[in-house]
Amino acid sequence: MAEERETHDHDHDHDHDHDLTFQPNIEDSEAGRYELMTYAIRELLMEKGHLAPDELRAAQEKVESLQHSDGAKVIAKAWTDADFKNRLLEDGNAALAEVGVDAGAAKMTVVENTDDVQNVVVCTLCSCYPRAVLGMPPDWYRSKSYRSRVVIEPRQVLAEFGTDVPDDMTVRVHDSLADLRYLVIPRRPAGTDGWTEEQLAAIVTRDTMVGVANPTAS
């Protein structure tokens, strides 16, 4: 700090910490091996004419436009249409296609929270996530801490999310590792009788579809 202050050519008595006032530049951290490989492959693909900048941008924008609100609409429909819910549990990809969601090559596996079971999803190897219905995964989902702890001590991790699961309920952890992607149908909360699908979708948050939280009517 002393050095920093010496660079000032004016007097002042504020005590803000200059070392902490800057947002680090993303270029300041050294690119890792895989980051460099990604850049190299991207440049090669463009140089050889296999990929145009606009195509890359369109693909990125498509991925980043996916929102968990799509998943919430699916859940609201499942809550109000038992046949649809059964089709969703039976064949996730086909049921999602009915409502215009293309889940891609991954096999969408839909699991339902009941009065006896709380499901929670993780990918312990990397960060497999149902992006088609939930968009990009949150940072905590990709963190080593979540990925390692939720399989070993799921109840403690759920409690940290504010979700206490009583001992007479089963906690089912789903480790999504390769070709399956999971979507949790949360329990429909009490006090939502007669609600429209739009009202219901509004209380279905991202975390409730990963299984670390449960929706409430308020």
Add this chain to the structure above:
Amino acid sequence: MSGNFAPGDTVQVISTHPPGHRRTPYYIRGKVGEIERVCGDFRNPEELAYGFDGLPKKTLYRVRFKQTDVWADYAGPESDTVDVDIYEHWLLPA
């Protein structure tokens, strides 16, 4: 490939540690569980990772393990489970 296991079958995950890109996590190797469902046949991701075609396809299962069988000091009821996607070539009848 139609798969050699059916829902309800007891299976053991092979306890081996080959190098390379493997989709079966360490913590579940050697553990005994039950086939929960047959998920279908997929190109083998452990081959696809290296630019091969992943053929022949491998049958993928969801295998359900009791948490108390997986972790010696698991702090939770007996009924808690971890369901893991595992390819046929990692499973043995048990």
